[in-house]
Amino acid sequence: MEHKGDEQPSLNDTGQQHSLEQSTVPASLLPSVLSRLGLEDMTSLPLTGVDTQLAALKDDEIAVRVAAVRSLGEHGETSTLGPLVAALHDSAWEVRAAAVWALGKFGEQAPLEALMRATDDADGSVRAAALRTLELMGDRVTIEPLVRALGDSDWQVREIATLTLGQLGEQAPLEPLLARLNDEHTAVREAARMALEQSHPEALSAISIDSIGIAQESGSNTASGVREQEQPGPAVEVESQARVLSNGDSILIQFTAHVRTLLSRVVRDVVVPLADTQSPSADEEVSDVIVSGPGEVGARRQSAQTKPRRLRPIAEGVLAALIVAGLVASWLVIQQRLHPSQGAASTPLLAYHGHVDGPAVWSSDSKYVSILTDSSPAGETVLVWNRATGQVTKHMLHTLLAQSEEHQAVFAPDGKHLAFVEIDTHHKVAVQVWDVIAWRRILTTSLSSPNGYLNVYWSPDSTRLVIPNEDGTIQVWNVVTGHELATCHVPPLDSLPVNIYMSPDGHSVLFGGLGPQHTYVLDLTACKLLTLPPVGADGNHIHIALSPQGNRFATTSPLSATDESMVQVWDARTGRNLANFHFTTLLSDLGWTADGTRIVTSDNKEVDILDVATQRIVLKVVLTRIDLLPVWALSPDGGRIASVSGADTVQIWDAVTGRKLNVYQSPGNSVEVVAWSPDSRTLATGSTDGTVRVWKGDTVPETYHSGSSAILTIAWSPDGKSIAAGDLDGNMWVWKVN
Amino acid sequence: MDQDDGDLLSLLATDLDRHFRQLVLLYQQRLYSFALRLEGSPQDAEDIVQETFLRTYHALKSYPGLKVRALRLRQWLYTITLNIFRNRQRKPEHQSIPLDISEDSPLLEIEDPSLGPDEEAYWHEWRRELEMQLASLAERYRVAVTLYYFEDLSYVEIAELLNQPVGTVKAHVHRALRQLHKALETQTNGVS
DSSP: OOOOOTOOOSSSSSSSGGGGGGGGTTTTHHHHHHHHTTTTGGGOOOOOOOHHHHHHTOOOHHHHHHHHHHHHHHHHHHHGGGHHHHHHHSSSSHHHHHHHHHHTTGGGSOOHHHHHHHOOSSSSHHHHHHHHHHHGGGGGSSHHHHHHHTTSSSSSHHHHHHHHTTTGGGGGGGGHHHHHTTTTHHOOOHHHHHHHHHOOOHHHHHHHHHHHHHHHHHHHHHHHHHHHHOOOOHHHHHHHHHHHHHHHHHHHHHHHHHHHHHHHHHIIIIIHHHHHHHHHHHEEEHTTTTTOHHHHHHHHHHHHOOOOOOHHHHHHHHHHHHHHHHHHHHHHHHHHOOOGGGGGGTSSSSEEEOOOEEEEEEEETTSEEEEEEEEEEEEEEEEEEEEOOOEEEEEEOOOSSSSSSEEEEEOOSSEEEEEEEEEETTTEEEEEETTTTTEEEEEEEEOTTTOOOOOEOOOTOOOOOOOEOTTOOOOOOTTTTTTTEEEEEEEEEEEEESSEEEEETTSSSEOOOOGGEEEEEEETTTEEEEOOOOOOHHHHHHHEEETTTTTEEEEEEETTTEEEEHHHEEEEEEEEEEEEEEEEEEOOOOEEEETTTEEEESSSEEEEEEETTEEEEEEEEEEEOOOSSEEEEOOTTSSSSEEETTTTTTEEETHHHHHHHHEEOTTOOOEEEEEEESSSEEEEEETTEEEEEEEOTTTOOOOOOOSSSSSEEEETTSSSSEEEEETTTEEEEEEOOO | OOOHHHHHHHHHHHHHHHHHHHHHHHHHHHHHHHHHHHHHOHHHHHHHHHHHHHHHHHHHHHHHHHHHHHHOHHHHHHHHHHHHHHHHHSSSSOOOOOOOSSSOOOOGOOTTTSSSSHHHHHHHHHHHHHHHHHHOOOOOHHHHIIIIIIIOOHHHHHHHHTOOOOHHHHHHHHHHHHHHHHHHHHHHHOOO
């Protein structure tokens, strides 16, 4: 797997990414654009007579009317003001915008009222043109329409209003511009910064520092940070606490400061005014907690007249709650300092920043994590992290063939062995098997593959490796001894198998191929084939899955061209058809529950659990995720399903009763991956904000911040005590889970 | 900022009417390809690009010179194109026209002299399939993957353009790729 950097996008090596680049733009586009802007023939405009242009204002062609308006603006004859004002009501926005610009050319003679009305035009470009034109008139115009336009529904109008206000220098109103720093659109926020730099640079620098502080505190953008500070509702507090528990000392300190700020505001806006009117001694009591500044006293006196008496108990309750929260935060700071090891929940045991290919792989004893990095034509780099010592050992996995063209590495289920397959330009295939922990090569073999088939398959116990070949030769190797166990011959594989499973006892192999001739069970002890009868319109099995017990397997097959499909269950020894399920959609996933009695299927809209014995669908979980690809996971014990609904809601279902057990809200960010712990009791989720959250029952989740981009892979250690997570950029972290 | 863009922006800030033609000439092809991927119909794509340039002209005329010189021209133009596309989608009278993937479609004017007839036919079919799958993606995925792979914008640039967090953009690109991969894989499996 090749790593792809941010700056070198390429879908593949065939160059098809430019396929549309050659779809030539129509030759008519440029003249049409210039014509509709009245730029087609600039030199001739002033030379045309006014009467002709006035007549042209009624032409059917928009381009002609625009040209006429522009020309009249160039002439600047006051007698044409009336027709130009009338053009502000033209049905075409291009004409109205051109009329605004044309009227602006009249300077002091320009009709202010008409231009003011144009600031309410239905079209954003016309409104923006009017705002800019009014600004260019200087002292003749108030800034009211500009300030009003800061709330325009069109972000470009807000942007232009903001920039235009900035042009006014010190006269620009500060507060409205400051408010635009929190606009929902980046362009407007940038415009606000630019405008403030021009008009109130000192205010901008002060705000910048404040914004950075808030952003760090909230871990989100400035706008949401401000909202959190102003509205400290319960949900925010829970989330803040979750961050406190996971983000270490600095965040705790920030949280304490945050609580103090809130206390200050409560004292200023609620408690102190009440104290003023109701209890002469109350002011002194709170002043022990917070020292108010002069501005706060002013605020206190203003609001003292309006607060009803019944608010006092509420205010006191809020104050008490905040004081408690502050004390808790302070205690956490102290605890953090006294017992730094307790904060290890957020400090990764391992953080690797590089080009990781694929998910991290735990060894079956949870002692090692292996990752592949820096894939190149010469091979792969294998990094092995020793959990006990903390050491990372780097190994180079070199290709063996001189003209090696492509390769792939496949870890064994035990995480301790690795098969490395490569093919050269002459279709020669070489297979190496390595003991990853001891870093010792166990076996090397080669074969020929005209079609470039590179797959190898591990047995569940990681002791055997199956190497199929297109000529029908199936090799089975013992990777403990490095010897070949069996070579069976089956009919040539003219199309590639979808997948291969080895039974738990290692005695048979299930081939999931395309077409009936390639879906069969191969008895390795006797090299005997059990071919299945054809099913589906073309006899194709798209997905195939062997039960954990190895006695049954399930297949999915498309039915005709109607997007319908069939799930079938087969006896792996006799080939007998045991159960059939008909679906009206094409399925994308197929698997078994751990006890081998139920099948789990999914398409893009729902997850279904099928009971083989009764041939009934026993549970249907509808995935309300808008995305095309659903995110869900069945727990290892088959008892629960976690599914992502919408972007950030995770629902936990009882896979037997269908009852919804829990709903987790992952605040503000899209959940990209869910993973059950080995004991099926805890769920880890990875989000686009780079966090991993670990949920258990109804408790507040533990949050682990990678500080990076979207988390896409999560791998629990087999002992359930640690999590390895990888992001989109090829970075990887390991955290200890409390 | 690209040096050419910087020079052009200075010219536009100085004399918009005189130099606007250069802007159209420089960007019409890119924006047309982009719009074609968004909309599918050449006529709609042309309409979108025309309106993009009209809006661009008036915006440039409204901006202070300082802002014009500081523009990130390429992203800005894509943003406007996307806005226009989305506004058209929202209009009730808008009728989506299926992506034209017929043999004479402009989407498929592809030639590679290094390929033999068989290879050319293979890649032609493959690209047709890719374009079809791309067109079937949800809009936000189609936009993200188009901007990243076909318009060569970085994640950060796309995030600014779409007014979204970088992580969201990355996730959308990733999901789009997964979806494309899966769709193409299913298609391949289904035809054999």
